[in-house]
Amino acid sequence: MTQTLGLIGSGMIGGTVARLAVAAGIDVVLSNSRGPESLADLVAELGEHASAATPAEAARAGDLVVATIPLHAYDRLPAADLAGKTVVDTMNYYPDRDGDLPELSGGALTSTALVQRHLAGAPDRSALPVAGDDEGAKAQVARLLDALGYDAVDVGTIADSWRVQPGTPVYVQPYFPSQLPEGLDLDESLRWFVDTPGVPVPADQVRKLADQAVL
Template identity: 40%
Template structure:
């Protein structure tokens, strides 16, 4: 699969390497000229390409956005139309400024900005260092580190689930984009190192409240 990554920070770099190692064609971008990413792309290896954001979004059959939440307006919405978009962003008002979400979850807000994209929330509750080191395809799914996902498109979530499993983790579904509020910063499942079995139990507890 061709995967375009918008954002070359720690999460973007980790996902670029892991997904390229898993056999996918990966293009990575930042807010600057792609020439500023040539060395990084070379270091990541496995044919990772450097693009600008529009070209990365155009290149990817699936697009991963790791842009800081406050920069959501810079996302190339037109190039993301019809595509599965993995939203990894978290809203931190002290960093991103005050943004009126209108009572929406953070990812539902992003989906509203990208109305023709198939948005799936994922990779927002794991530290980049753990993403780099904790994947293990040799473990049974129940024993792998959990990656929480949420979305309104079941087919899109199935694709994202397969990608998560390919890089050695296990997807745990928290529900719809609006349900993704349970995996936002400040929630009990934001950050802890949980196996898939433990994560499902925690999600059930949250739903029972």
């Protein structure tokens, strides 16, 4: 059971969650963009179970943290202070409010995937495509890849897996900094792949390349 709920954002949603949490006997640490002093009235209203802090402090204080700010500010969520925490994301993408976020307007990522990528703390995180017929199994594989340090990109069913097989745009080559030099025999090609340091391929790029595959 959550004992202390950290809130990053204390507006309509954050304030409401805080009221419900306090009524349930849970301590809350509220935060916003303007600083703890601007939350004095809300803290006073909520009583002894509530306090106000900076977003980083609220992140560290919570054994569960709710991120509930306008999505355009997602990259100011304190990723280092949220490392290892479960974060609940209430945020939605409203282009009129948040401006154009190309990965969202282009459909490459969901808003929560964008937030997750920020919180994963590694902008250079590489992704691998995953295909399968069982959603639960794919989720299990995605969790394993996450633990190993990779994002997973769901490219569909086993019937769709041709999209990531040899000769397709996403297969092997994008994970290298340059094209395989021409004129190498098989042994030389293998050596080149082994000796050449790889480069990360982010999830949106893996998705794009898998979509580009043609039969």
